Amino acid sequence: MKALTDSLLELVRRTSCEIPEDVQNVMLKALDREAKLSNAEYAMKIIQKNVEMAKAKSQPICQDTGSILFFVKAPRWLFEGDFIAVAQEVVRTATKKGYLRQNSVDSLTGKNDGTNVGPGSPTIYFHQWDKDEVDVRLALKGGGCENVGAQYSLPDGRIKADRDLAGCRKAILDAVVQAQGKGCGPGILGVCIGGDRSTGYSYSKTQFLRKMDDTNPVPELAALEEEITSTANKLGIGPMGFGGHTTLLGTKICAINRLPASYFVSVSYMCWAFRRHGCTVGQDGNIKDWLY
Amino acid sequence: MITLKTPFTEENIRTLKQGDMVEITGTLFTGRDAVHKYLHDGGQLPEGLSLKGAIIYHCGPVVVEENGKWVVKAAGPTTSSREEPYQAEIIEKFGLRGVIGKGGMGDKTLQACSQHGAVYFHAIGGAAQVLAECIKEVKNVYFKDEFGSPEAIWELRVENFPVVVTMDSHGNSLHKDVLAQSQAALAKYL
Numbered sequence: 141m142k143a144l145t146d147s148l149l150e151l152v153r154r155t156s157c158e159i160p161e162d163v164q165n166v167m168l169k170a171l172d173r174e175a176k177l178s179n180a181e182y183a184m185k186i187i188q189k190n191v192e193m194a195k196a197k198s199q200p201i202c203q204d205t206g207s208i209l210f211f212v213k214a215p216r217w218l219f220e221g222d223f224i225a226v227a228q229e230v231v232r233t234a235t236k237k238g239y240l241r242q243n244s245v246d247s248l249t250g251k252n253d254g255t256n257v258g259p260g261s262p263t264i265y266f267h268q269w270d271k272d273e274v275d276v277r278l279a280l281k282g283g284g285c286e287n288v289g290a291q292y293s294l295p296d297g298r299i300k301a302d303r304d305l306a307g308c309r310k311a312i313l314d315a316v317v318q319a320q321g322k323g324c325g326p327g328i329l330g331v332c333i334g335g336d337r338s339t340g341y342s343y344s345k346t347q348f349l350r351k352m353d354d355t356n357p358v359p360e361l362a363a364l365e366e367e368i369t370s371t372a373n374k375l376g377i378g379p380m381g382f383g384g385h386t387t388l389l390g391t392k393i394c395a396i397n398r399l400p401a402s403y404f405v406s407v408s409y410m411c412w413a414f415r416r417h418g419c420t421v422g423q424d425g426n427i428k429d430w431l432y
Numbered sequence: 433m434i435t436l437k438t439p440f441t442e443e444n445i446r447t448l449k450q451g452d453m454v455e456i457t458g459t460l461f462t463g464r465d466a467v468h469k470y471l472h473d474g475g476q477l478p479e480g481l482s483l484k485g486a487i488i489y490h491c492g493p494v495v496v497e498e499n500g501k502w503v504v505k506a507a508g509p510t511t512s513s514r515e516e517p518y519q520a521e522i523i524e525k526f527g528l529r530g531v532i533g534k535g536g537m538g539d540k541t542l543q544a545c546s547q548h549g550a551v552y553f554h555a556i557g558g559a560a561q562v563l564a565e566c567i568k569e570v571k572n573v574y575f576k577d578e579f580g581s582p583e584a585i586w587e588l589r590v591e592n593f594p595v596v597v598t599m600d601s602h603g604n605s606l607h608k609d610v611l612a613q614s615q616a617a618l619a620k621y622l
Contacts (some may be wrong), residue, residue, distance in 0.1 A: 179451060179453065179596050182453050183556050183596075186556045187556060187558070187559060189559075190558070190559040190560070190561050193561040193562060193565065194560075199506065200506055200560060200561075201558065201561070202508060202557075202558040202559075202560050203492075203494050203506035203507065203508050203560040204508075204558075238496075238505065241494060241506075282558070284510075284511055284534075284535075284557060284558075287511075300622075313618055314618075317611075320535075320610065320611055320614070321534075321535065321536075321557075321607075321610070322511065322534075324534070324557035324558045374617060374621065375614040375617045375618055375621075376610065376613050376614055376617055377610055380554065380557060380596075381535070381536070381607065382554070382596060382598070382606065382610070383606070383610050383613075411557070411558055412558060413558040
């Protein structure tokens with residue numbers, strides 16, 4: 141397990157300190173779009189400089205190193221309990237090394253034991269698959285952007301949203317306007333249509349594992365993703381809510397089945413400090429490939 | 433780009449307008465939830481510390497001790513709206529000339545800025561490394577034992593600390609403007 145421990149520690153370090161290339165590419169395009177000498181350009185330039193500095197210094201991009209979310213696909217030979225034990229040890233070590241802030245608080249006592257390990261932290265989504273390697277992905281999601289996430293139950297009279305894709309569009313755009321710059325925009329939306337209140341939010345977060353430049357295999361959703369990003373960027377909210385052309389860097393939407401009585405639209409907002417990486421790991425515990 | 437040196441006077445604060453990009457050189461005092469509630473509820477500043485003409489920075493920095501000195505490792509802004517119930521009174525009572533944070537604040541603070549001559553500066557959320565780099569020295573720390581490290585008042589010497597004036601002392605708020613404009617724009621696209 142020593143090799144797996146080292147591999148996961150490197151995954152945590154890289155995730156906390158380095159923005160993935162696909163995200164960096166869309167951020168550079170956003171910087172180009174903003175008017176010279178505007179507040180928006182100023183914000184995007186500082187963001188770019190921060191990304192470069194964090195990578196060079198191997199220090200966290202943002203001091204809120206966020207909720208620690210592991211998404212694992214495991215072969216038969218990897219027992220879930222073994223993986224959890226390794227992941228917890230890695231989180232403790234990464235916290236001591238400063239890749240993660242002491243960021244996990246007992247909700248009843250308010251105490252922070254400084255380890256980042258406790259009920260619900262780290263969160264591990266563990267599934268098996270029939271390949272012979274482990275696919276492990278990590279997202280670190282800060283509190284500022286988590287706080288502006290929203291879940292809609294359609295129909296919604298306030299925003300006149302019915303139970304159809306047009307209604308979903310209204311709900312998602314409403315979430316963007318409600319968030320303004322508070323989620324540290326420009327942001328990326330992960331959306332799930334359907335499910336129940338818990339699976340809706342869980343699936344919305346799996347959308348952050350998709351590459352920024354991929355295309356949704358479902359044509360209606362692909363069109364909706366494009367349309368949401370393009371409309372959001374006409375609203376003038378801009379980086380940090382300063383006004384400007386880039387409110388969203390992208391939108392990713394999935395749909396899962398729902399009960400006839402329920403129709404949820406769950407919107408998760410990811411800040412510009414989009415920390416997500418992943419790798420495949422062989423049976424020897426060593427990293428085979430980086431995924432982003 | 434406007435460069436400003438602390439401490440501020442009412443006169444130089446009144447010249448700032450919404451949207452001004454500013455670099456601050458001088459001293460900042462961090463303060464977040466615990467400090468705001470304490471000062472609002474009648475708590476006194478430690479002997480020798482004055483916030484007259486000063487700036488409070490909504491920030492819980494990551495500070496480590498290296499060779500007997502405090503070093504700031506990460507120091508981005510935290511969400512300011514949590515201090516909305518307290519900020520106006522603290523501006524008035526302690527003579528603050530500015531607040532730095534992220535996300536903006538509400539009408540009560542905006543009014544206090546107008547009345548007493550103060551502004552809200554917006555730092556770039558998440559830019560922990562860039563902002564930590566602007567902090568050249570930790571001059572002092574107060575209330576560390578009482579409130580814990582992130583909630584303490586850290587007295588920091590900064591150089592060219594980049595911010596944008598999003599709420600000025602003349603009743604203007606970029607946050608209010610952008611909200612109104614984006615709501616109007618959305619209505620057009622629905």
